[in-house]
Amino acid sequence: MNRIVIGADHGGFEYKKAIIEHLEKKDYEVIDVGTFSSESVDYPDIAQELAKIVINDNIPGILICGTGIGISIAANKCKGIRAALCHDEFSARMTKKHNDSNVLAMGQRVIGIGLALSIVDTWLDSEFEGGRHGKRIEKMMNLEEL
Numbered sequence: 001m002n003r004i005v006i007g008a009d010h011g012g013f014e015y016k017k018a019i020i021e022h023l024e025k026k027d028y029e030v031i032d033v034g035t036f037s038s039e040s041v042d043y044p045d046i047a048q049e050l051a052k053i054v055i056n057d058n059i060p061g062i063l064i065c066g067t068g069i070g071i072s073i074a075a076n077k078c079k080g081i082r083a084a085l086c087h088d089e090f091s092a093r094m095t096k097k098h099n100d101s102n103v104l105a106m107g108q109r110v111i112g113i114g115l116a117l118s119i120v121d122t123w124l125d126s127e128f129e130g131g132r133h134g135k136r137i138e139k140m141m142n143l144e145e146l
């Protein structure tokens with residue numbers, strides 16, 4: 001069974017529920033790192049919880065907040081994470097093919113749920129192309145802190 005981890009702050013709580021339902025129908029085992037209500041939480045906490053599982057279990061992750069921006073920035077601060085904020089299918093496909101993104105981020109306040117589910121499917125169905133992109137990813141992951 002394919003495994004995936006998902007997390008959201010209060011701004012993405014409703015879409016997290018819908019995405020879990022969608023993925024379970026497709027036979028994914030979904031690990032839910034919260035949040036579990038619409039009460040206000042801090043998205044860096046959720047991003048970090050999810051990042052640990054993505055890295056340790058080597059599985060893809062999905063993050064949702066209001067815009068998708070804060071939670072993707074936070075995730076990208078975690079070592080080994082390549083989080084891509086996507087609000088269209090083309091970007092979702094290309095970020096898997098070229099950036100080998102291991103986290104997909106979206107904003108619940110930005111796009112409708114139909115498009116969000118389609119972006120999830122596109123991202124999960126796309127594959128890393130390797131080749132010249134491998135070298136760039138290696139460079140990106142080894143950038144030194146300034």
Ligand code: RB5
Pocket residue numbers: 009010011012043065066067068069070071
């Ligand atoms: C929470 O109100 C909101 O700031 C958060 O979900 C997200 O949009 C931040 O980038």
